[in-house]
Amino acid sequence: MTLAATVAPAADIVVEPGGSLHEALRQAREWRRTGDARCEGGITILLKSGRYYLSEPLFLRPEDSGTASSPLVIRGEEGTVVCGDPTQRHTQLFPSQGMAPLLAFDPDARTVTVPLRHRGEAGPFLCTTDHVTPFEMVIHQRWAIAILRVENWTVRGDSVIVSFREPESRLEFEHPWPQPVIGGEKGSSSFLLRTTEQRDGVEQLVVVDGASHVTFEGITFEHTSWNRPLHKGHVTLQGGFPLVDAYKLKEHEGLPWDKGLENQAWVERPVSAVSVSHASHAGFLRCAFRQTGSTALDFIGDVSDSFVEECTFDSIGGTAIMAGSFAESPREVHRPYTDLAGRCQRLSIKGNRISHVGCEDWGAVAIGCGYVCDTDISGNTVTDCPYSGICVGWGWTPHDTGMRNNHICRNVVSGYAAMLYDAGGIYTLSNQPGSSIRDNIISAPSQAPYATNDRAFRIYLDARTDGFTISGNTTDGRPLRRDEIGDNHPGPQIVFR
Helix, strand or coil, rough: CCCCCEECCCCCEEEECCHHHHHHHHHHHHHHCCCCCCCCCCEEECCCCCCEEEEEEEEHHHHHHCCCCCCEEEECCCCEECCCCCEEEEEEEEEECCCCCCEEEECCCEEEEEEEECCCCCCCCCCCCCCCCCEEEEEEEECCCEEEEEEEEEEECCCCCECCCCCHHHHHCCCCCCCCCCCCCCCCCCEEEHHHCCCCCCCCEEEEEEECCEEEEEEEEEEECCCCHHHHHHEEECCCEEEEEEECCCCCEEEEEEEECCEEEEEECCEEEEEEEEEEEEEEEECCCEEEEEEEEEEEEEEEEEEEEEEEEEECCCCCCCCEEECCCCCCCCCCCCCCCHHEEEEEECCCCEEECCCCCCCCCCCECCCCCCEECCCCCEEEECCCEEEEEECCCCCCCCCCCCCCECCCCCCCCCCCEEEEEEECCEEEEEEECCCCCCCCCCCCCCCCCCCCEHHHCCCCCCEEEECCCCCEEEEEHHEEEECCCCCCCCCCC
16 A cells, blocks of 8 residues: 655654555645745655655755755655666676686677686587577676677687677777787686666666755665666676777877877766766765665766765676766766866765675776765775775876865775775775875785786875875884885876875
């Protein structure tokens, strides 16, 4: 039985399980619109303990905004769960466990060659599966994976030549970074083949678009799907950002701001279970995010003075907390943009517990911030990450882009680089004056089973990182040494204490 939202004596809006969150939000909006006296001191939408299934997102628009003196609070009692559809499941077909090494990668023919049999396997998968069965190949690519829908294959002796569907085939073979490694420092890249028992499911639960002075408190957000690989595959640049167009510069490489630039790329933002944009003073306090198909919580852009504090994230398909622009399409990602960092500022990410991220996309991270400024990432516990843990910065540039005063302090990071390398427990990009990495406890990187190089570090100052003071960090119960920090052309204003 569906129960309507009711108004309690204290003018809170109370929703029982089976009731409509949409109707409750509409009631609060009407109080705002009409200047109802019940708005004084704020409006609380109280969700009684139970499960609330959403077949479409709950949208909060500018008309739902509170004020500093009259905020909107959406609070859940203990045991309140807002949920969508369970995440899609996969059945691994070949090899039966783990991954197997690629034999060859041919960008011209747009094929990969794999073994017909894997050591210890009872028989070859590809000879016992008809061409009608849809399945996909997951390829390990140092700091990312690719998910490619299989188009066809040809058996030649003890190997199989596999081709793939579009658009992912073009993106995988035309763009040079990342691509599979054949005969790398620690061997060749690996793959697995699987089917996916999936349908298009609910991907988003809450979309805050233009609503300010809004706080979510004590709510569990659970079960969302990730539909993109079913339709387009999934070929990424870095950090879980899928490519929408990309290619290698074959003639006249380089651009005025980077003479060595050899590729062009345009990306789109991964879908998120909960997103915030065009908002200020939007926050999440003591919430939980579980079993999301892709990103859990995303502060997309035009966001300021907002927070996520004392929340838990577990079994996240993509990135747990994402913030700031990553120069998504229509912009080309490698240009040094100066107008983006100010669109995500004064963000507080504090006291959260994050574990088991990147369950679907190994290239995702625990906390991923792009063009941001005045961001405080402190007191978080991060563990079990297939790639990097806490990442701040974008753009691969030494130029001043407005990223500045970003502080990564007093976090505990462990269990990172579990599957992919070129990673860091704390990972940074580009010039960020006035920023700091201090008093963090960072374990040694994991021994990733399929890594093709040794580039995994406790702190990784990747392409043109600059402007950071690094102090007071420890590992294994001792101070972190400078030679344990990875460098990739850092700038001259790095201070290590």
